[in-house]
Amino acid sequence: MTAMGGSLWLEWKIALRFLLDNYLQTLLILVGITVGCAVIVFITALVTGLQSNVIARTLGTQAHIRMLPPDEVNRVLPAPLGLLALDLENPRPQRLRSISNWQDVRDVLDRQPDILAVSPVVSGPAMGRRGVARASVALLGIDPVRYLRVVPVADDLIAGRFEIGAGHAVVGKELADDLGLDLGDKLRLDAGEGREAIVDITGIFELGVRELDARHVYLDLKQAQTLLDLPGAVTVIDTKVADIFAAEDIAVRLARLTGLKAESWMATNGELLNALRSQTMTTQMIRIFVGLSVAFGIASVLAVSVVQRTREIGILRAMGSPRGQILRVFLLQGGLLGLLGSGVGGALAWLLVQAFNRFGARLFEILVEPTLIPGAMAVATLTGVLAAAVPARRAARYDPAVAIRYV
Numbered sequence: 001m002t003a004m005g006g007s008l009w010l011e012w013k014i015a016l017r018f019l020l021d022n023y024l025q026t027l028l029i030l031v032g033i034t035v036g037c038a039v040i041v042f043i044t045a046l047v048t049g050l051q052s053n054v055i056a057r058t059l060g061t062q063a064h065i066r067m068l069p070p071d072e073v074n075r076v077l078p079a080p081l082g083l084l085a086l087d088l089e090n091p092r093p094q095r096l097r098s099i100s101n102w103q104d105v106r107d108v109l110d111r112q113p114d115i116l117a118v119s120p121v122v123s124g125p126a127m128g129r130r131g132v133a134r135a136s137v138a139l140l141g142i143d144p145v146r147y148l149r150v151v152p153v154a155d156d157l158i159a160g161r162f163e164i165g166a167g168h169a170v171v172g173k174e175l176a177d178d179l180g181l182d183l184g185d186k187l188r189l190d191a192g193e194g195r196e197a198i199v200d201i202t203g204i205f206e207l208g209v210r211e212l213d214a215r216h217v218y219l220d221l222k223q224a225q226t227l228l229d230l231p232g233a234v235t236v237i238d239t240k241v242a243d244i245f246a247a248e249d250i251a252v253r254l255a256r257l258t259g260l261k262a263e264s265w266m267a268t269n270g271e272l273l274n275a276l277r278s279q280t281m282t283t284q285m286i287r288i289f290v291g292l293s294v295a296f297g298i299a300s301v302l303a304v305s306v307v308q309r310t311r312e313i314g315i316l317r318a319m320g321s322p323r324g325q326i327l328r329v330f331l332l333q334g335g336l337l338g339l340l341g342s343g344v345g346g347a348l349a350w351l352l353v354q355a356f357n358r359f360g361a362r363l364f365e366i367l368v369e370p371t372l373i374p375g376a377m378a379v380a381t382l383t384g385v386l387a388a389a390v391p392a393r394r395a396a397r398y399d400p401a402v403a404i405r406y407v
Contacts, residue, residue: 033341098233141224338384
């Protein structure tokens with residue numbers, strides 16, 4: 001054990017001596033590794049923060065999966081025997097319909113292990129009026145306890161409180177501006193065919209999505225059912241899942257399980273999903289190419305070092321140093337270069353992130369995951385060892401007599 005420890009300590013001393021003897025060369029490659037690691041860490045943290053911000057903004061305003069009644073389709077009767085029927089079929093208009101046995105469906109969804117929250121909703125169009133001002137609105141009748149677990153609208157209130165019972169309503173900022181509404185004001189809702197109601201405004205929210213802020217009116221579930229002439233019914237069941245990127249697979253399974261139409265956020269936000277995938281692919285390509293440049297830099301420096309140290313390697317071999325020891329000396333050099341360069345690069349990237357958060361546009365905040373910098377250092381160290389493998393094998397194969405005569 002002592003001999004092994006002494007041998008390892010000797011290899012460390014030799015590796016450090018070789019690196020320090022040509023300090024300018026070592027410094028240049030360390031700068032290259034530092035810059036490469038800083039780029040990888042900063043770009044990874046930046047893209048991860050951007051994606052998290054986009055996903056939070058998008059999914060903070062909608063359910064992960066929406067369960068809807070199946071689309072109504074035309075039924076074409078077969079032509080009598082011997083006759084040819086020519087049909088011009090148009091898509092059937094979709095009327096406002098309830099989900100059959102929605103309470104049973106809700107209970108089934110509540111028992112699914114990959115679903116975090118379930119909220120029945122009744123929604124439909126209406127006209128909002130205040131004085132001479134009018135606006136087309138979308139009524140949403142909800143159970144607030146369940147709904148806020150799926151879409152946390154209460155977190156986006158800019159005035160008042162999220163209270164929707166007993167003739168109260170919560171509206172978006174754009175709608176409030178269009179109709180001149182403030183807290184405590186009256187809003188008349190007209191759903192057609194004489195179904196009207198007057199509600200008090202108890203809260204105003206701003207989700208940051210103009211279409212939602214200009215149209216959504218949150219009501220108590222029973223009041224919305226009465227206005228929309230759907231007593232005791234719901235038109236959609238919103239759900240929130242544990243793994244947002246598994247939403248499409250879960251939606252397919254839920255559609256088979258319930259017989260309803262299941263729409264995931266991934267299906268309704270296809271362009272966003274493609275953008276996220278493109279960003280991830282771009283980040284991976286940057287990491288790969290920067291990593292390759294670092295690896296080739298380490299390999300080239302150590303290859304030159306082998307040539308420069310040929311005489312010293314021959315002397316060590318003549319003094320009894322085994323090939324394995326020479327091999328480990330150069331592998332240690334590669335590992336040290338990767339470790340030191342990535343450590344400084346990780347610290348530099350962390351400072352860049354703090355500068356971005358403090359002095360940048362502040363559109364979103366970058367959070368550096370605890371494992372990002374240690375992970376980058378581990379990968380860089382391993383890359384350094386692997387990059388040193390070829391020069392190290394070349395050094396270990398030197399014949400002592402030939403190496404000593406090398407000039």
